[in-house]
Amino acid sequence: MPTPTSESLLSQAEAICQQRSVRLTPQRLEVLRLMTLQPGAISAYDLLDLLRVSEPQAKPPTIYRALDFLLEQGFIHRVESTNSYVVCHHFQEPMHTSVMLICDRCGGVTEQQADGAEEILQRVARNSRFSLRHSVIEAHGLCSGCEKVEACDDREHCAHDHQLSSGKKRGR
Numbered sequence: 001m002p003t004p005t006s007e008s009l010l011s012q013a014e015a016i017c018q019q020r021s022v023r024l025t026p027q028r029l030e031v032l033r034l035m036t037l038q039p040g041a042i043s044a045y046d047l048l049d050l051l052r053v054s055e056p057q058a059k060p061p062t063i064y065r066a067l068d069f070l071l072e073q074g075f076i077h078r079v080e081s082t083n084s085y086v087v088c089h090h091f092q093e094p095m096h097t098s099v100m101l102i103c104d105r106c107g108g109v110t111e112q113q114a115d116g117a118e119e120i121l122q123r124v125a126r127n128s129r130f131s132l133r134h135s136v137i138e139a140h141g142l143c144s145g146c147e148k149v150e151a152c153d154d155r156e157h158c159a160h161d162h163q164l165s166s167g168k169k170r171g172r
């Protein structure tokens with residue numbers, strides 16, 4: 001993951017919650033912290049497993065409540081097509097339109113700002129007298145690392161893991 005570190009994202013989140021007078025409980029903060037350590041998106045159940053390391057009594061509703069809060073504050077995005085969640089790297093821009101580049105092979109998700117796409121969506125929304133609040137564009141394909149592996153033609157001698165197959169469904 002490039003740029004913002006886990007710590008700087010967490011302190012940003014704390015400052016924003018203070019400004020908004022909403023409570024970032026230690027539990028919500030912990031869920032966000034765990035998410036910032038992920039290389040990509042993570043499912044609620046995988047997140048629950050991680051949370052149970054520090055909070056053994058945590059139950060699915062615990063996670064969903066924390067995720068709802070984090071979604072509301074715009075700190076994370078839901079990746080609908082893989083039913084997972086990913087940290088947003090643009091906390092300060094609650095209205096932004098992002099493109100989620102989802103790798104079908106490794107499940108990695110990278111968020112990219114999509115400025116041109118935003119204008120198009122706004123125009124479509126205006127034409128339909130629809131008041132646009134939030135949108136996420138999800139694009140599927142192969143990340144650069146996986147593309148290399150898929151293109152490999154020396155499967156006998158290489159060090160790649162060719163077991164992972166394209167189209168594997170993650171999440172749940």
Ligand SMILES: [Zn+2]
Nearest residue numbers: 088089090098
């Ligand atoms: Zn975002």
Ligand SMILES: [Zn+2]
Nearest residue numbers: 103106143146
């Ligand atoms: Zn990949």
Ligand SMILES: [Zn+2]
Nearest residue numbers: 152155158160
């Ligand atoms: Zn190979």
